[in-house]
Amino acid sequence: MNYWSKSDKKIFFAFVAALLFCQSYGSLFAQSPLGTATLDKATLEEVVKYAIRNQPAIQQSVIDERITENNIKNRLADWYPQINFNYNLQHNFIVQTSIIGGNPVKLGVKNLSAGQLTVSQAIFNRDILLARRTQNDVRLQSSQLTASNKTDLAVDVSKAFYDVLTTKQQIDVSNEDIVRLERSLKDAQNQYKAGVADKIDYKRALISLNNTKAARKSNEEVLTGKVEYLKSLMGYPKEQELSLQYDTLQLEQEIFLDTLQNADYTERIDYQLLSTHKRLLEYNFQYTKWSYLPTVAANGAYNLNFQNNQFLDLYSKIFPNSFLVLTLSLPIYQGGKRKINTNTAEWQLKRINLDIKRLQLNVNAEYVRALGNYKGSLINLLTQKENRDLAKEVYDIIQLQYRSGIKTYLEVITSETDLRLARINYYNALYQVLSNKIDVQRALGQLNY
Missing domain, CATH: 1.20.1600.10 (Outer membrane efflux proteins (OEP))
Structure with missing residues (x-):
């Protein structure tokens, strides 16, 4: 009575073949170890x-x-081109205050988050x-x-x-x-x-x-x-x-x-x-x-800005901006x-x-x-x-x-x-x-x- 299926036989013979290969491979390295020729x-x-x-x-x-x-x-x-991505999350415990028209005015919100994708290319x-x-x-x-x-x-x-x-x-x-x-x-x-x-x-x-x-x-x-x-x-x-x-x-x-x-x-x-x-x-x-x-380079960025006083609603509204800059740097003296x-x-x-x-x-x-x-x-x-x-x-x-x-x-x-x-x-x-x-x-x- 044959208790082995065809798939079981294939797995068994594959295992035996792999075992023999590993044994011969190991003996080969045992006979000629690296650096002892x-x-x-x-x-x-x-x-x-x-x-x-x-x-x-x-x-x-x-x-x-x-x-x-x-x-x-x-x-x-x-x-x-040099491509980079930056991400930051900021919480202001005290929002910055500025004097406008003699009156103190708070500028900004308590929670800020930004994602920035920048690309720079050296021209010269x-x-x-x-x-x-x-x-x-x-x-x-x-x-x-x-x-x-x-x-x-x-x-x-x-x-x-x-x-x-x-x-x-x-x-x-x-x-x-x-x-x-x-x-x-x-x-x-x-x-x-x-x-x-x-x-x-x-x-x-x-x-x-x-x-x-x-x-x-x-x-x-x-x-x-x-x-x-x-x-x-x-x-x-x-x-x-x-x-x-x-x-x-x-x-x-x-x-x-x-x-x-x-x-x-x-x-x-x-x-x-x-x-x-x-x-x-x-x-x-x-x-x-x-x-x-001079040294000449081009730089560009795309910014994803998120602002909200409520932390849970921080990413509910986006304020994007982007720019491209051509920089020429010339040391004079x-x-x-x-x-x-x-x-x-x-x-x-x-x-x-x-x-x-x-x-x-x-x-x-x-x-x-x-x-x-x-x-x-x-x-x-x-x-x-x-x-x-x-x-x-x-x-x-x-x-x-x-x-x-x-x-x-x-x-x-x-x-x-x-x-x-x-x-x-x-x-x-x-x-x-x-x-x-x-x-x-x-x-x-x-x-x-």
Whole structure:
């Protein structure tokens, strides 16, 4: 016997479907809570993009853009008619008395009520006119500030990324050296036990191994701080692990850039900001000149007036009135304030022109300095790469000669030290070149986000 009607079944299945949807929706958010997104094997490009999305400073800049947009709309709203309604209810305990023809006469009634509908329209107002003419440049300035903050963040994140890689490479070099030194220590220990060599070789190998382990431990501690700094720049969750992905061969191919380029300051975001600011100051200069013009506005009102000595009969009779007013307001003398404001605006324009000129000089000096650092670090990298290859070749030869009894263990230790330093110097030079390349690109205005 079926106790369920068709409508009951529909309601039941709809309820089950809604319950399953809510459960899946909740589990989705439980798996990916807001603000806890992580990166798996993050490349430099992914790290920069993540930082731009999650860094609070950038999010604040985006919010500032929205606030600016609302402020513009708020100022432009004054161009529209302003409509208001007022209502009041008044009871006079003592009606006003006036002397007319030598006789006291009461004017008015005990109970008053009025409703007023007003409309005002600005015809000419320099504040509103300024807001209308500057709205596009104000928006542009806000977006340029965000772009400038993104560029600064991208530079800082990239350098921090390379700094982390430098330390990681030093740790990797130490790990490889430790494996090699442990093998050498074992060989020296076996030779000492066999009576072929004295214990000096064994102790030298142990000293070198201990120094390498200490250097690795030190770099591991330093790496922790550098990773946390990178996380802070990215807005990355501190409790989540950040695993960086990089290819040394790929990085080696990215070290080169065109050194024959000329610095064009107009490509720089800071110049674009100054240009926008200059246009706004020009508008402000024009605004101060408009202070000599009158303000014109139209106002109208329709009043509903009710008067009666009996409160219950107050709204039994109406006495309406209405009016339209055209107001022209012209300040004649303000103690020289308008002239002072005009002079101030003119000096601000002259000052911004000097800011632009100073930027032109600084951009050229910054580019030449960055380019010089890049070229110097590139030459150092090529030298360190050659030294690394030579040190590896020398080490292999001395290792074979030592096992053949031709070289002493001291020479093996020396060649190992040279190889370790050569490899560390090479990686340091590689990431220094990449860091200096970023400075050159920034000076050229090629880093735009």
